Amino acid sequence: MLVNIMMLASQDQSNELGITVKKVNDLGLGWVVTQHIITVKRMPQIYEKVMVATEAASYNRYFCYRDFWIKSEAGEELAKMHTVFVLMDQNKRKIARVLPELIEPYASDYTKKIERLPDPGKIVTTAQVRNKKYQVRFMDIDSNQHVNNAHYFDWMMDVLPADFLLTHLLTKMNIKYKQEVHYGDVVASDAQISGDVKTVHRIKTDKGLCCTAECSWVKHN
Amino acid sequence: MLVNIMMLASQDQSNELGITVKKVNDLGLGWVVTQHIITVKRMPQIYEKVMVATEAASYNRYFCYRDFWIKSEAGEELAKMHTVFVLMDQNKRKIARVLPELIEPYASDYTKKIERLPDPGKIVTTAQVRNKKYQVRFMDIDSNQHVNNAHYFDWMMDVLPADFLLTHLLTKMNIKYKQEVHYGDVVASDAQISGDVKTVHRIKTDKGLCCTAECSWVKHN
Numbered sequence: 023m024l025v026n027i028m029m030l031a032s033q034d035q036s037n038e039l040g041i042t043v044k045k046v047n048d049l050g051l052g053w054v055v056t057q058h059i060i061t062v063k064r065m066p067q068i069y070e071k072v073m074v075a076t077e078a079a080s081y082n083r084y085f086c087y088r089d090f091w092i093k094s095e096a097g098e099e100l101a102k103m104h105t106v107f108v109l110m111d112q113n114k115r116k117i118a119r120v121l122p123e124l125i126e127p128y129a130s131d132y133t134k135k136i137e138r139l140p141d142p143g144k145i146v147t148t149a150q151v152r153n154k155k156y157q158v159r160f161m162d163i164d165s166n167q168h169v170n171n172a173h174y175f176d177w178m179m180d181v182l183p184a185d186f187l188l189t190h191l192l193t194k195m196n197i198k199y200k201q202e203v204h205y206g207d208v209v210a211s212d213a214q215i216s217g218d219v220k221t222v223h224r225i226k227t228d229k230g231l232c233c234t235a236e237c238s239w240v241k242h243n
Numbered sequence: 244m245l246v247n248i249m250m251l252a253s254q255d256q257s258n259e260l261g262i263t264v265k266k267v268n269d270l271g272l273g274w275v276v277t278q279h280i281i282t283v284k285r286m287p288q289i290y291e292k293v294m295v296a297t298e299a300a301s302y303n304r305y306f307c308y309r310d311f312w313i314k315s316e317a318g319e320e321l322a323k324m325h326t327v328f329v330l331m332d333q334n335k336r337k338i339a340r341v342l343p344e345l346i347e348p349y350a351s352d353y354t355k356k357i358e359r360l361p362d363p364g365k366i367v368t369t370a371q372v373r374n375k376k377y378q379v380r381f382m383d384i385d386s387n388q389h390v391n392n393a394h395y396f397d398w399m400m401d402v403l404p405a406d407f408l409l410t411h412l413l414t415k416m417n418i419k420y421k422q423e424v425h426y427g428d429v430v431a432s433d434a435q436i437s438g439d440v441k442t443v444h445r446i447k448t449d450k451g452l453c454c455t456a457e458c459s460w461v462k463h464n
Contacts, residue, residue: 154378156378157375157377159397159401160400160401160403160405160408161397161400161401176380176382179381179382180380180381180382182381184381184426187381205405
């Protein structure tokens, strides 16, 4: 929900700037997330009012970098997120060059530099792997005709044991999307818990690896 | 989401009256929905502001009846819902008598009458039945330690074909909850589409029938 709300803020900004989903789709394109790096200092509490801020920070020929912040009413930073977007050609299902008319309204900085963000840790095949399978639901699909990024969290969290989820809070997450998942696909969600309260995750379909993630947690009661 | 928002309005009212979930849980009880009858005149549109209203209408020894309305800013009624609540004993997992201290703050009418609400239509075993199976997820569970009512909609809608969901709008739904579903259960969601654009639904676990529903739809493009 935290990520959904942040993504909605970027959608609101895009609408205000006239870069609607319809306008992007009419060009045969769609904005797609390839990576989120999330840091949570404190989760918003029930009935708490928060502020959501976002800025299209910079871009190069293929990648657009955006930052998000969630702040308390007093201005305390509760969470932040750094996200990599690409434009996907909706027919070829491949990354397209960033079109000037779709990026200029955001007034973000052009840079030749491609960010080198850390990759999520990998599952160690020798240790115990938790696994569940999920069938993609109709409501998981978004305007890009594939599973929306937010639904990968459901699969990744649900495979962890209930007693772990009840006693741990997420502090960091690095999630990288490699391949689309479609309506009708069955995904395998694999996870491994390591002693330093980290979890590593992998989402696969019969077409191969689709997504990897690494989470850091703190114990609470 | 529509039902979630209405249920949240009733939770807000309960909090304002001091009948919090914690207070009810501390008595070993929980409010549980046994039936919703929903009528939708027009679904709220994206970015539309709506008003959600609710009233605890009446109650008898075991059943509490509550009404909900969703209205446009101009006061047009968009949707309404009539809901039956019972108090469940959290240990015995059985219906308990309505406690005076939990119902009096709502100032609803006491009545001896038990409402005779229509039952949802049944699946006809001779016609084609659509079926999918779903494993209950950790996030489906609510403060009553069972699947929250809203998640049954996901299972019931997802079993319908994508081209039906893309071309039809829900106008009415009658859903009746018979038995709890728990974390770890696998549910079978059965559905049948009839020619007069009605669908009938059934949710079963290996403990038997848990929920039935009947939906009316209109075609759109």
